[in-house]
Amino acid sequence: MRRPWTFATRIAVGFAASLAIALAIATISALALRSVLTGNEQLTTGPTLHLAKVESLRRAFSEKLAAQRGFELTRNDAFRGDEQRARAQFQETLEELRSHAQGEDEVRALEEVAASEQAHQALSARKREALLRDASFTELRQLGQKVVAARARTDEALKALAQLTRERLEAGVQQERRADRRALWLILVAATLGLLVAMGLAWVLTRALWPLHHEARASEERFRLLVEGVKDYALYLLDPQGRVASWNPGAERIQGWRAEEIIHQPGALLYPPEEVAEGQPRKDLERATREGRLESQGWRLRKDGSRFWGESLLTPLRDERGRLDGFVVLTRDITERRRMERAQRLFVEAERLFLSAGDPDLVVAELVRHLVPDLADGCLLFLLTPTGELTPRTVRHVSPEMERLLWEMSQRRTPARGLLHRLWEVLRSGRSELVTEVAPERLEQVAVEAGQQQLVRKLATSSSLTVPLRAGGRTLGVLVLMTQKPERRFTETDQVFVEELAGRAALSLDNARLLREAQAALELIGVASHDLGTPLQALQLMLGKLRRAPPADVDKLREGLTAAMRYTQRLGRLLHNLLDLSRLGSGRMELELGEVDLAELAHEAVARHAEQAAEVGSRLVLDVQLGVVGRWDRLRLERVLTNLLSNAFKYGKGRPIEVRVERTDGHGRLRVRDHGPGIPREQQRHIFERFKKAPTEGEKKEGFGLGLYIVRQLVEAHGGTVRVDSEVGEGTSFTVELPISPASREVDAFSQPPGLVH
Numbered sequence: 017m018r019r020p021w022t023f024a025t026r027i028a029v030g031f032a033a034s035l036a037i038a039l040a041i042a043t044i045s046a047l048a049l050r051s052v053l054t055g056n057e058q059l060t061t062g063p064t065l066h067l068a069k070v071e072s073l074r075r076a077f078s079e080k081l082a083a084q085r086g087f088e089l090t091r092n093d094a095f096r097g098d099e100q101r102a103r104a105q106f107q108e109t110l111e112e113l114r115s116h117a118q119g120e121d122e123v124r125a126l127e128e129v130a131a132s133e134q135a136h137q138a139l140s141a142r143k144r145e146a147l148l149r150d151a152s153f154t155e156l157r158q159l160g161q162k163v164v165a166a167r168a169r170t171d172e173a174l175k176a177l178a179q180l181t182r183e184r185l186e187a188g189v190q191q192e193r194r195a196d197r198r199a200l201w202l203i204l205v206a207a208t209l210g211l212l213v214a215m216g217l218a219w220v221l222t223r224a225l226w227p228l229h230h231e232a233r234a235s236e237e238r239f240r241l242l243v244e245g246v247k248d249y250a251l252y253l254l255d256p257q258g259r260v261a262s263w264n265p266g267a268e269r270i271q272g273w274r275a276e277e278i279i280h281q282p283g284a285l286l287y288p289p290e291e292v293a294e295g296q297p298r299k300d301l302e303r304a305t306r307e308g309r310l311e312s313q314g315w316r317l318r319k320d321g322s323r324f325w326g327e328s329l330l331t332p333l334r335d336e337r338g339r340l341d342g343f344v345v346l347t348r349d350i351t352e353r354r355r356m357e358r359a360q361r362l363f364v365e366a367e368r369l370f371l372s373a374g375d376p377d378l379v380v381a382e383l384v385r386h387l388v389p390d391l392a393d394g395c396l397l398f399l400l401t402p403t404g405e406l407t408p409r410t411v412r413h414v415s416p417e418m419e420r421l422l423w424e425m426s427q428r429r430t431p432a433r434g435l436l437h438r439l440w441e442v443l444r445s446g447r448s449e450l451v452t453e454v455a456p457e458r459l460e461q462v463a464v465e466a467g468q469q470q471l472v473r474k475l476a477t478s479s480s481l482t483v484p485l486r487a488g489g490r491t492l493g494v495l496v497l498m499t500q501k502p503e504r505r506f507t508e509t510d511q512v513f514v515e516e517l518a519g520r521a522a523l524s525l526d527n528a529r530l531l532r533e534a535q536a537a538l539e540l541i542g543v544a545s546h547d548l549g550t551p552l553q554a555l556q557l558m559l560g561k562l563r564r565a566p567p568a569d570v571d572k573l574r575e576g577l578t579a580a581m582r583y584t585q586r587l588g589r590l591l592h593n594l595l596d597l598s599r600l601g602s603g604r605m606e607l608e609l610g611e612v613d614l615a616e617l618a619h620e621a622v623a624r625h626a627e628q629a630a631e632v633g634s635r636l637v638l639d640v641q642l643g644v645v646g647r648w649d650r651l652r653l654e655r656v657l658t659n660l661l662s663n664a665f666k667y668g669k670g671r672p673i674e675v676r677v678e679r680t681d682g683h684g685r686l687r688v689r690d691h692g693p694g695i696p697r698e699q700q701r702h703i704f705e706r707f708k709k710a711p712t713e714g715e716k717k718e719g720f721g722l723g724l725y726i727v728r729q730l731v732e733a734h735g736g737t738v739r740v741d742s743e744v745g746e747g748t749s750f751t752v753e754l755p756i757s758p759a760s761r762e763v764d765a766f767s768q769p770p771g772l773v774h
Contacts, residue, residue, distance in 0.1 A: 041210040063185035069113050070178045076106035077133065077170060084140055088147065106133065118184075125180055129173040136166035250326075250347040253333075256340050258283045258301055270349050272319030283345075288315050288323060304330040305340060316347065322505070325351040355509060358390055362517065380409070380521045384495075388412040391514070392481075392497040393504065394419075396426055398439055399485075399493035399525075406439060409493070442482050443491050449482040450511045479505040483514050485522035492525050607649040607733060614684045614754075615640040617650065618677045621657045625665075632669035634690075640677040644684040646756040652730045653754075659723040660688040660750050668692035668747065683736070683753045691747040700740050704728040727752075 083099035086092065110130055117123050143159040250267035252260055259282055263275040271286060278285070284297040291297070291314070304310035309331045316326035329346040365386050384395045394413040398406050408426040413419035442449055454477050481497040495518050499505065622636050629636045657675075664673045668690025676687040695703065704724050727750075731738045736754040 037210050037213050041206050063181060063188050066113070066116065067178070067181045067185055069109055070174070070181050073106060073109045073113065073129070074174050074178070076102050076109060077174065080106060081167065084144075087144065091147070103137065121180055122177075125173065125177040129170065129177055132166065132170040132173045136163065136170050139163045139166050248348065250345070252345055254283050254301075254343040254345060256342055258297060258343075261342060267347070270318075270324075270347070271316070277319075286316055288317055291315075300330055301343065304343060305332050308332065313350070324349045325354045352509070362386060362390060362513075380525060383517070383521055384410045384412050387497065387514075387517075389414045391510065392506075393500045394422060394477075394498045396422060396496040397493065398426070398496070400443075400491070406436065406443070406494070439482070439494050439496070442484050442494050446484055446486055446491060448484065448511055448515055449480075450506060450508065451480045452505050452507070454478055454480055476500050481506045481511060481514060483511070483518045485518050485525065487519065487522035487526035490526060492522050495521075607652065609647045609649060611645060612648045612650045612653060614644040614646070614653075614686060615642050615677050617653060617657065618675055618686065621654065621661065622675055625658075625661050628661075628665060629673065632665050634665060634669055635672045637672050637674045638676075639674065641679055644677055644679045644756070646684055646754060648734055648754060649730075652733070656727050656730050656752065657686065657688070659727050660752075663723055663750075664688055664690040664692075664748075671747075679756070680753075682756055684756055686752040686754070687749060689747060689749040694744040694746050695740065695742040695748055696744055700742060703740065704738070724750075 080099050080102035083095045083102055087095035087099065110126065110133075114123075114126055117126060139159065139162050143156070143163055146156055146159055248266060250270045251264045252267050253262040255261045259280055260278050261280075263273070263278050267278075268274055282297075284292045287297050300310055300312065309329065311327075311329055313325065313327050315323045316328075317323055326347045327350045331344050331346075333341045333344060335341045380397060380399075384397050387395050393415075395411075396408060397410040399409045401407055408423070411419055411422045411426060413422055438449075477498045477500065479499045483495045483497075484491050485493040485495060495514065497506065497514065618638060618640055622638050626636060661673070661675075669692075671691035673691075674687070674689040676685075676689075678685050678687075704727070728738050731752050731754070734754050736752060738750065738752045740748060740750055742748040
């Protein structure tokens with residue numbers, strides 16, 4: 017019993033029959049066209065070329081006539097050369113026409129042209145000779161008439177040759193038209209025959225395939241209703257080659273492509289470019305084919321180029337014979353779920369860090385390391401120092417090279433429109449700055465220096481988030497997050513999450529600050545009690561001794577009063593330092609600016625401390641340059657000079673102490689130098705800190721260790737600098753430089769914008 021034809025068999029037979037008919041029609045049409053084109057070429061090409069040669073012959077004769085005429089008028093030998101070239105061209109063209117002549121009529125016409133041209137040439141030569149020997153006018157006129165007659169005969173012969181060639185060309189065109197009509201009828205007959213056969217075949221195939229088609233339509237409609245009913249998932253089919261075969265509305269909502277845009281396109285369009293380069297789409301299809309299904313998570317691509325974290329199920333489809341028929345893909349967007357899981361994990365880790373014992377600065381720095389790479393590709397933490405400077409505390413990046421570049425960029429002094437300025441704006445406003453997509457012009461605003469622009473281009477930041485660290489109305493620093501990958505753009509959800517983390521970090525830092533301030537206050541109370549008690553007790557003893565001394569002993573009274581005055585001055589200096597320290601800590605110090613002559617100030621200070629210098633056995637050497645005048649706070653500068661001199665008396669007793677005032681580069685410079693034991697290099701960077709003193713072996717030094725700290729704070733409040741230069745055994749020199757021009761800071765540098773803490 018013969019098996020019925022399957023759907024595939026019927027399609028194959030119908031396709032083979034259609035192909036055979038198409039090949040037959042194409043063969044007949046090709047033969048007809050070939051005959052037409054070949055005949056046309058033979059009928060028209062020859063006469064056309066002959067006509068072109070005849071026209072070339074006429075042009076050559078005309079050029080020869082023009083050269084002869086030019087010679088007759090000017091008798092210039094250059095025209096003789098033109099005439100010879102034109103006649104050579106004429107002869108060459110004429111010989112070529114003779115070699116391709118067809119028919120006796122054309123041969124006779126060519127011979128007539130040649131004879132008339134030779135006659136004309138001979139007469140032209142006679143006329144030229146007559147001109148050269150200055151013949152009579154009558155002879156020249158007769159020769160001219162003969163030359164004109166010969167030229168007319170040549171023109172007539174050329175016209176007759178051209179007319180003969182045109183007639184041959186017209187006859188060829190007529191014959192070509194008749195051949196075209198025959199070919200057209202042949203093509204029409206072949207096309208009609210093919211159309212009739214194709215119509216018959218289509219009728220047969222339609223009756224045979226209609227039931228199968230109806231069943232396929234019904235099955236397709238059921239599948240379409242099922243697929244379109246899924247709205248929250250991207251459901252689509254791939255053919256065995258990985259091309260998209262169907263696309264549901266859920267896929268359009270999640271991934272952005274419409275069905276007509278994505279169908280028949282490779283499924284690799286839905287993968288990020290880096291995974292496509294690695295061949296991941298093909299690997300997923302091969303693994304699903306091998307294992308029967310594939311569950312995976314990873315970045316997927318939308319039509320607009322944005323990315324989402326997708327969870328996919330890839331299942332192969334097979335026919336009744338087990339052959340691969342395609343794949344069904346089910347994908348859903350779990351970006352927000354993944355973001356929330358990551359946020360919860362980071363919150364748990366942050367709580368563990370904040371509750372752990374240790375330095376809060378280190379805890380916050382450790383938090384930055386947890387933000388990279390879970391939330392960002394790079395992170396910078398800037399903290400405000402006690403002096404009000406915004407300095408980088410921690411820098412982290414997924415790439416060690418980029419981390420080095422970030423350190424380099426963050427530690428540079430940037431201009432007003434640079435990175436540091438933008439960070440200060442966030443600090444002052446107390447509001448976060450979210451840049452979902454960083455534009456190139458924004459990068460130029462952040463880095464206006466050539467070196468920084470190169471660094472920013474290397475970083476290739478695509479999105480950024482800047483969040484201030486605020487606690488109790490105080491801003492302690494700023495956290496900068498950045499991404500490089502396009503799929504990792506920051507959102508408002510990220511902003512809320514990072515703000516919460518930053519708030520907890522700031523609270524931890526603020527609590528640590530309060531603890532340090534409390535400890536410092538206790539330490540200050542202890543130090544103050546000790547250091548204030550010593551001179552107070554000595555003063556009491558000295559006053560008691562004076563009270564018991566006989567009034568007649570004037571020398572002892574004077575000596576006792578002098579010692580009492582010294583203790584009183586020391587107490588006053590200690591109290592002033594404590595007062596300045598409290599004002600600095602609370603941020604309430606304001607400068608009272610006025611015109612101050614630095615040389616006059618130095619003279620007064622030296623005169624005021626002359627007696628103290630004599631007591632310690634030191635000689636004050638004053639070297640001043642007049643005219644060093646600026647807008648400064650006189651009282652605070654007196655405090656600076658007094659503390660520097662007191663320090664010199666303490667460590668340089670018995671040796672000269674030099675005070676120098678000079679003007680340099682728009683600054684007033686004040687230098688106090690002693691010739692004491694000097695300060696070791698490893699201790700020089702600490703002497704300007706609170707409660708820090710330069711110890712001297714075998715000698716106990718008095719005081720809080722606040723004098724040089726107060727000096728630095730007061731000098732920097734004026735916009736100036738102070739530095740120390742010292743070598744062990746060679747003495748110590750303190751140099752203060754103050755800007756002479758009115759500084760842009762009319763108030764103390766410690767008075768920062770509201771909400772900032774130092």
